Amino acid sequence: MLENDEFDEQKIQSPLQYIWSIFKGKSSAVMALWGIVILLLVTLLAGNIAPHIPSTLNSEYLLLPPYWFEGGSTAHILGTDDLGRDTLARLLQGTQLTLGGALLISACIFMLGTLIGASAALSKGLKSSVLLHLLDALLTLPTLLMALILIVLFGASYSNCLLAVLLSLLPQFIRGIYLCIEIELNKQYIIALRMDGATNFRLLRYGIFPNILEPLTTISIRIFTMAVLEISTLGFLGFGTQLPNVELGSLIAGSLDLIYLAPALVLFPGITIFIIILVFNVFAEGVRHSILEGEE
Template identity: 30%
Template sequence: MNVDYAEQKQALPKQVLSARPGKWRTFYLKLRRNKLAMLGGYVILFYFLVAIFAPLLAPYDPYHIELANKLKPPSAEHWMGTDDKGRDVLSRLIIGTRLSLSVGFVAVFIGAFFGIVLGLFAGYYGKWVDTIIMRVIDVLLAFPGILLALAIVSALGPSLINVMIAIGVFSIPMFARIVRGSTLSVKKLEYIDAIRSLGASDLRIIFVHIFPNILSPIIVQATLRLATAILSAAGLSFLGLGAQPPLPEWGAMLSNGRDFLFTVPYLALFPGLAISTLVIGFNVFGDGLRDALDPRMKH
């Protein structure tokens, strides 16, 4: 005897229906059980709020030079002291949050965009398309990421925009390989064959039916890659190839503080702590996302 699905659902007790959480609720419950990941999420949220309200939170003009107040230690007036030009370190650190987060997100967007497109086409079409794309990816992978970024920035010239491009380029292979592998798995499923038999175009199959089903590993990789991008940008700025004076980028502030490391260590301490906490936050949150989005992780 056939029973309509709606009738079956109505026949179920309310307790049973409420005990079957939706997909996003299940994801959130799994993520919430990971205390370290939640702590990382709160750290990221804190820095996001600081970046959004930076002009309101900064007590002083981060670019205002006042040589009479240079190298003042932390006090009630300047909570994190002043630098060698008399600028308030706290104000520069707060404004620098916007720069560091912007560099990370733009660089990851560049790497994700091109990596996803290349990975989708390589995985879907295979054969010579896959061979050509993956050999290019192998060439990029042959160079250590930071060395490739150094070479690109050296060729383009030192600037924050060129740092974003450089980090984006060396992020492409990571996304391309992950997307290609996921595409190879999804395109073998029966529903893809059914959609193709109905006359759907390749582009529609790729971007409408395959891409949404491989978002989980992309989201995890993007979150983890943000930590690498922020750290790499800070490293390039530390070497003088990234943000140029007077921009208050954290890596540039750290580079400026190394000249006074033994006399006024707070100049390097505070930007170093900001970089470390944000990078660790993204790493532990990314690990938590990976566990929560993995269907094999039942507990």
């Protein structure tokens, strides 16, 4: 007698579903994914979950240590600074501006860089040559130096800081996309698609992009990491957010004079930057390995 499922067809997974099934087996990458979810919630809800207003001064509670140390208070879990401002509230605001800015910059760079890089790779002649040499010239300058030059021209503010970081990192992403697509264009299956009459859009959509997901992930996470570090660096140097707003770099800069009296004021923002970079890189590495295993 035939069993009920004898003629059941096996469901074929899509490429994304197959990559996800591999990714779920990597415990460190899954933990990093949950860490990213938590960081995104903190970024979106920082103003609602902060126990105090970050800029509120309180002369009665100056340089309170974290509550688990002697002299700490549960009203200020991570303590206060030299003006009585709540450390946790300022740390949440700093995370919101630093991580939120880095994500916004990375998204803009991804869209603009992909469009420009793909257009340059698919074009020929003078236009492609001029763009390629222009990118080579821009890449001779360190990205942080370029960001500093731009921020001096634009003026010190948070929005100008984001714009300067975006413009300094965009050439790197464009160059990376250009090289990835250029390598794929020389492969036999792309030549066959072209001979079959495929348009540039179909080449990109069905031929090139599905095969450059792994290097694209690597380039994207590198750009995001550099964006976090550059936003923090410009904030540390005083070219980013201006008081009363703060981000993680400006938090460290404003507490350096107190490092011996209240080291936690420098330690907490530094640990937060480290956690952001670590979590996103572990997640990206898990995605990259899942893509590679899915291609085998």
